[in-house]
Amino acid sequence: MNSHATYRDDHEPRRIGAGLAIGIFLMPVIFAWFLLRTGYTAGARIVAFGWLGLLVAVGVAGSGGSAPAPNAPAVRSPTPTAAPETKWGYGGGADELHGQRAYAIIQSDDSERFKGSVRSSRLTVTLVKAGNQPTVAFQMTKGGTFLCGDGDITVKFDDAVPETLTCHSSGAMNGVVFLDYPGAFIERISASKRMVIEPAYVVDGRKRFHFTTVGLKKPADWN
Numbered sequence: 001m002n003s004h005a006t007y008r009d010d011h012e013p014r015r016i017g018a019g020l021a022i023g024i025f026l027m028p029v030i031f032a033w034f035l036l037r038t039g040y041t042a043g044a045r046i047v048a049f050g051w052l053g054l055l056v057a058v059g060v061a062g063s064g065g066s067a068p069a070p071n072a073p074a075v076r077s078p079t080p081t082a083a084p085e086t087k088w089g090y091g092g093g094a095d096e097l098h099g100q101r102a103y104a105i106i107q108s109d110d111s112e113r114f115k116g117s118v119r120s121s122r123l124t125v126t127l128v129k130a131g132n133q134p135t136v137a138f139q140m141t142k143g144g145t146f147l148c149g150d151g152d153i154t155v156k157f158d159d160a161v162p163e164t165l166t167c168h169s170s171g172a173m174n175g176v177v178f179l180d181y182p183g184a185f186i187e188r189i190s191a192s193k194r195m196v197i198e199p200a201y202v203v204d205g206r207k208r209f210h211f212t213t214v215g216l217k218k219p220a221d222w223n
Contacts, residue, residue: 086215095130102130103219109197109209123197123209127186129222136182138167138199140175152200153177155185157192157213189213 087110092103105127128135138153156162165185167177177199179185189195193214200206 086217087212088216090217092219100131101219102128103222104128105216105218107211107213109211123199125197125211127182127189129219134182134186134222136179136185138177138179138197140199140201153179154198154206156196157188158194162196186218190216190218 087107089106090104091106092101094100095102106124108122108124122140124139126135126137126139128137153165153167154162155165166180168180169177193212195211195213196208197211198206198208
């Protein structure tokens, strides 16, 4: 045999029972008839009727309140929206030499490794801010030589039209190029969800890399 327990919410407003309602309305009539019949003085009747009115008012207020409709939907607090998942990594710290803070925001591509002279390589995008000028660097790990010049890197944000970027290289770091106009590029990344980058390489030609850019958060004092 299954037993079912019935629970009552103590905070639920109570209805006025039929007996209580009849008693509230009949009590003044009976009490007034009793006072008038037994011949109390006028002062005693005024005091008695005053106390009776106060008791009735307190009884109605204490047992009053409308009960919720049987089919009324329960009011629920809104569910907090989860923050979007991000694939950006953050680093940085104080630059004691120049008396400033340096920041680095880094992400490697989501693409499968392509074959060729740059086999098992990945493309890493690094956003750097040290001082007043931001820097954007593209780095190919484990080999590969960029072609660097006007239009050698193609980028597409979300469903926008692909555009070409200009860059310059550093002779001291192999496999790294820097964008010529990093500020505008960083703003485009901040407003996007996806990014496709297609750089050109000396031997393998153009290769395509995919990035998930949603959830980028720049430090408060980045700008």
